[in-house]
Amino acid sequence: xxxxxxxxGPVTLSEEAFLTINCTYTATGYPSLFWYVQYPGEGLQLLLxxxxxxxxxxNKGFEATYRKETTSFHLEKGSVQVSDSAVYFCALGxxxxxxxxxxxxxxxxxxxx
Amino acid sequence: xxxxxQSPKYLFRKEGQNVTLSCEQNLNHDAMYWYRQDPGQGLRLxxxxxxxxxxxxxxxxxxxxxxxxKKESFPLTVTSAQKNPTAxxxxxxxxxxxxxxxxxxFGQGTRLTVV
Numbered sequence: 001x002x003x004x005x006x007x008x009g010p011v012t013l014s015e016e017a018f019l020t021i022n023c024t025y026t027a028t029g030y031p032s033l034f035w036y037v038q039y040p041g042e043g044l045q046l047l048l049x050x051x052x053x054x055x056x057x058x059n060k061g062f063e064a065t066y067r068k069e070t071t072s073f074h075l076e077k078g079s080v081q082v083s084d085s086a087v088y089f090c091a092l093g094x095x096x097x098x099x100x101x102x103x104x105x106x107x108x109x110x111x112x113x
Numbered sequence: 114x115x116x117x118x119q120s121p122k123y124l125f126r127k128e129g130q131n132v133t134l135s136c137e138q139n140l141n142h143d144a145m146y147w148y149r150q151d152p153g154q155g156l157r158l159x160x161x162x163x164x165x166x167x168x169x170x171x172x173x174x175x176x177x178x179x180x181x182x183k184k185e186s187f188p189l190t191v192t193s194a195q196k197n198p199t200a201x202x203x204x205x206x207x208x209x210x211x212x213x214x215x216x217x218x219f220g221q222g223t224r225l226t227v228v
Contacts, residue, residue, distance in 0.1 A: 046217075089156070103148075103155045103156040104155060
């Protein structure tokens with residue numbers, strides 16, 4: 001079945017460092033891919049999405065490209081801030097008859113000043 | 114403002130009690146979902162509903178029940194049959210079920226603790 005695998009955390013970076021969080025997926029068909037962010041004690045917020053191969057989603061300095069050949073959707077940011085500290089979830093659009101999302105296990109990012 | 118409202122934010126339950134978590138949305142979305150979040154395990158789907166008066170079990174439905182009598186509301190009951198209910202519960206909605214490119218919108222969550 002469809003699944004998502006994220007790199008394990010926590011990831012600890014200094015402010016202004018480059019961020020990469022790896023995400024790979026297994027899927028049939030051509031589902032959309034999403035990155036969500038969760039700040040402490042809160043729900044999830046959509047960060048960015050891509051709906052087809054080679055699409056690049058971007059928002060707030062974060063980017064991710066839908067790579068069908070490597071089945072990946074890695075999240076990147078050129079210069080992280082302390083305020084980016086959160087848990088990041090990669091998600092896969094679900095099967096065509098449910099629309100439910102399939103989530104990775106989440107990666108905790110901690111940015112130190 | 115449109116959005117999803119979960120209540121209460123914190124909930125304490127005694128062993129053997131049933132409790133109901135509220136989820137209301139004013140986004141006019143057809144589909145609604147309940148997820149459970151435990152540390153290090155990501156989100157697991159409990160139940161989902163694509164349309165009023167219809168719902169389906171997710172991956173971990175045992176010990177939970179739901180109803181969908183109104184489009185705006187999708188309450189979750191955690192029954193005494195749920196052996197390990199302490200967790201963070203997230204409700205979500207999407208504009209339409211059965212569509213793979215649509216994102217879900219989440220509420221702020223309810224943290225349930227068994228005392």
